[in-house]
Amino acid sequence: MNVVVVGSGIAGLTAALHAHEAGHAVTVVTKGVLGDGCTGFAQGGVAGMYGPADSAAQHAADTIDAGAGLSDSAAVDVLVHDAAARIAELIARGVAFDRGPDGELLLGREAAHRHARIVHAGGDATGAAIAGALVAATRRAAITVVEGAFLADLMIVGGVACGVRVLVGGALSDLEADAVILATGGAGHLYAHTTNPEGTTGDGIAAALRAGAVVADLEFMQFHPTVLAEGPAFLISEAVRGEGATLIDVDGRRFAFDSHPDGELAPRDVVSRALARQAAAQDSPVRLDATMLGERVLARRFPTIDRVTRERGFDWAIHPIPVTPAAHYLMGGVVTDLDGRTSIPGLFAVGEVARTGVHGANRLASNSLLEGAVFGARAATAVGKPWKPVPAHVPTDARSASTAGTCRTRPRPDGSPFSRSVLQRLMWDDVGLLRTDEGLEHALDAVIRWRSTAPAPVTVAEREDANLLLLAEATASAALARTESVGAHYRDPVASPLLETV
Known part of the structure; x- marks a missing residue:
């Protein structure tokens, strides 16, 4: 089969390599150069190596506890039971995880883990080591790579995904496919302060929304507590x-x-x-x-x-x-089953773009690289198999936000003109760490007004802005719909201004 993978982090390249090794013709489409994205910046490690007092069951329990009880237990079980195999695969592909004098893998501990079960490479350079190894493996496999290709939209015919439309060098072109695997990452640049690299503008989630895919849990944006408070955002692991x-x-x-x-x-x-x-x-x-x-x-x-x-x-x-703190990781995204299938036949989603159900309302540290590896491999294995409908168990208050805001017909007429920085500031203030009804209403009104007057996007920057606006509306709508405080979504009874330090 002809498979197009959009994105080249750990999830995308794992999926591409497994699909290639299964005999499929694979094309990797990436916005920048191969290996760009959040993976290479990851300072934390990969959870899932269990010492004598530890177990997959305890890792699962920690994941569910951190997720405020909203994690999907079946997805968590898949994550922890596939962990050892995926870590072994990364080692086989050339990732040199840190080892002690006896040659055993060194295991670290991070917040909300009850045991040391995390492997690192180069101390705090795990992501760079993984990205380098997977890029090299992809090059060796002679997988077709299209760099500098912006995802404009998914191609949907008869309700089935059949390719992608990409913008390359200012020109639109169509890449047909029997299966599309989205691995485009999150949407950290919705916010004024983020650990995410440039270009993390939610392009895959926005394209899926426009195509009618079910999306959930966008209200759960995780803010990393420790980012250096002076100069450009730099995460302290x-x-x-x-x-x-x-x-x-x-x-x-x-x-x-x-x-x-x-x-x-x-x-x-x-x-x-x-x-x-x-x-x-x-x-x-x-x-x-x-x-x-x-x-x-x-x-x-x-x-x-x-x-x-x-x-x-x-x-x-x-x-x-x-x-x-700074915006770090989006727990929500395109809803998938345990093999990365979405609500649109032919369309898979893996990594941060996906809502697998693993993270619930708050991601456990060092589960993101693991999730990308585990579900990237599983999605590739599912390519070509009979399509199974995505389970319809997503809470109604977190269901697809593709029509977010449509019930709000009278946005406020006043307000600032749109710019990306103004949107990011609005999201930071009103849809950030501490949220109120008034703030969420204010943000949603502004975003609806901006979207209603925005011209049709043409350039990459304009398309990114359109994607951010769509996700901002969906995120604010989801946050308003979830009235209780849970995990990363915190409804503050009174407005609490945050110190501007970044």
Whole structure:
């Protein structure tokens, strides 16, 4: 069969390699160059290696706990039971995970994991190691690669996906396919502050929405607690806290225990809100104190973070560094079954673009790379098999947002003119860490007005803006529909202004 994979992170390239090895003709379409996207920036590792006191069942329990009970247990079981095989596959493809003197894999611990079960490569360069290995494997396999190709739309005929329309060098062209696998990542650039690289504008989710695919849980955007609070956004891995670093206020007090008994190792949504509130209360960023680890350990275990923080003028071995939250990972997306099938026959979705049900309302650290590998492989295996309808178990308040806002016919006539930066600021303020009815209504009104007056997009930048506006409307609508606070979606009874530190 002819398979088109859109995206070239861990999920997309895993799917492409498995489809190629199964005998399919594979074309990888990527917005930038092969290997671009979030995978290469991942500092954390891959969860799923279990020591003698650990098990897949305990990993599953931690995943569900972190997801605030909204994870799909069947999807979580698939994730944890396929973990060892996918990690072994990455090793076979050339990923040199860190090992101890005895040759055994070194296992790290991160927040909300009860055991050390995470493998890393190059200390804090796991994503780069994985991306490099998968790109090299893809090149060796002679898989067709189309770089600099922007996904304009999915091609749907008779309700079936039959290819993609891409914009390459200013010209639109159609790539026909028997199966399309979306692996385009998330939508971090909906927000003013994000750990995501440029170009993470939700293109795959937006294309799926326009095609009528079921999308869910867009209200669950995870904000990473610790991003360097000065200069361009740079993530400080959760593994630093897993090694013993602490979060302190201006008086040196570990304030995170005020919000959760696990303190700095509580789920990310809890830590992010605690950090944001503390920063606003003290009118300055909180600090991450890693000085107890010492210069040698920091340089050896976190070489990338050590280099960048020093380039920014911080000696984190001597002084705590200022940190702040930023949009990091979208738990929602295109709804899939356990093999990546979507509600549109012929269309698969894997990685961050997909809503597999694994993450629930809040992703457990180091499950994202694992999810990409596990479900990328499973989707490729399902290509060519009889199509199964996606289970209709998605909560109605989180169902497809393709008609988001259609009941709201009278948006406010006033407001700022559209620009991407204005949209990102609006989303950060009103659809961010702390949400209110008033703020969500305000954001939705503004986005509906902007969409109603936007000209038809032509360039890549204009198409990205259109995608961000569509997702902003869908996200604000989903957040309004989910009236309870759960996981990363927090409904604040009173408006709580956040400190602008990034």
